[in-house]
Amino acid sequence: MNYSLHLQMNEKLYLRDPEQSDLGRRIVRQGILLIHEIGFEETTFRKLAERLGTKEASIYRYFENKHRLLVYIVAWYWRWLDYQVVYETNNITSPRQKLERILPILLQRSTDTPATPDDIDLRALHNVVIREASKAYLTRHVSDDNREQLFKPYKDLCGRLADLILDFNPNYPYARSRASSLIETAHYQAFFMENLPSLTNFGGEPTDDTLLAFLHHLLFSSIERTVKE
Amino acid sequence: MNYSLHLQMNEKLYLRDPEQSDLGRRIVRQGILLIHEIGFEETTFRKLAERLGTKEASIYRYFENKHRLLVYIVAWYWRWLDYQVVYETNNITSPRQKLERILPILLQRSTDTPATPDDIDLRALHNVVIREASKAYLTRHVSDDNREQLFKPYKDLCGRLADLILDFNPNYPYARSRASSLIETAHYQAFFMENLPSLTNFGGEPTDDTLLAFLHHLLFSSIERTVKE
């Protein structure tokens, strides 16, 4: 049996809470699918409205613009990852084991989804995040968006991973950078593997998971040794 | 004394070679500055034309659209980095030393510019690449662009770094992924340090270069050990 899961989102992310109405939920869910299918640049509120059988103006009542919709979707993803990390590391004592359990989550390889967020296409979402997430912060107005706490879920997740790294090795001096670069590397390498494979050492056969092995190697080779000052 | 340097670019990158005319060169050089100042999203050919005292239509004679201009600028940067890598590692025999000399280049910390590409604001260019380069390939049409060899300079650079890694450790199984993730990590950690510092361990004082130390640590901790299969 599945439990239903609701992730509370920062109010600054929207004009009207999309989880509070049917239209709102469909905007988010179909938004993910549309961005997945045609890419963020090609996505417009008009196209999304047509797909939903509604009007542009209705979507604007929920989100200021499509960038904010992307930020919302990506923030939701980080909250969802954070939840999975907590769930998967619960009752594990060994810091090493905890970290090892996190790696498949970053690649969306963990099959057991305890509480499934209803109706959200997690596979599409994962691909959207890989291709589009960095566009949420690679803008001129990062600092403003950051001041509004729009990236808090990402920071929280990185903070959690950094803490686990410090549990494993209390002397490690780069825990936060290690955490953020682990997440980014997981995504970039997944994108490269799919689209620019010559930038990787991964063949692309879904059976052997060299990318997972690579991330494991990268993470532990760095945090196992205490860096000399 | 400086030598003048001209980097040959793939013909697919432009409609008319911008290095062959005064207007073309100004489009590239002022384009870098404009994107640096207002960001890629806000940049339009109209604004760039006004800045150049010319017309939109003239710019369209050189570049199909602003995405292609970005791809050109970024490709130029990778060629320039590649040149610097060759220059800085020339006559060095120790693979370790070669790799160590590359790290400051990735962060644009190397002060000695042997042949300076005329009139290009390298500092602005570096910042543009950090913030915008991934937008060159994080699109729906990556595969088409890749087929047209638009990303060859990036791949060449990664290939060169991968070869150096294999010189250092011939048994290392992830040389290409290690190379691409080193470059990407250098850039987004620099971005985070500047804009979302809580995702890093870097204070931001320009005197101590913790980011460089971090990259050094990441690279060598992974490639020093032979990964067990």
Next chain:
DNA sequence: TTGCAAAGATAGTATTACTATCATAGATGC
């Protein structure tokens, strides 16, 4: 001096990214 290529000048189109306003339908309170 004729010819050609680069750039200037002007105009036009479809689409985007919004904003504003008014009407309507359904739920809720009394």
Next chain:
DNA sequence: GCATCTATGATAGTAATACTATCTTTGCAA
């Protein structure tokens, strides 16, 4: 059963964007 309130629908409109087309001018080259 009526008032009311809220979410959405419907329509319209605007400034800007991302181009394309065409015609003219300029400057250099044969």
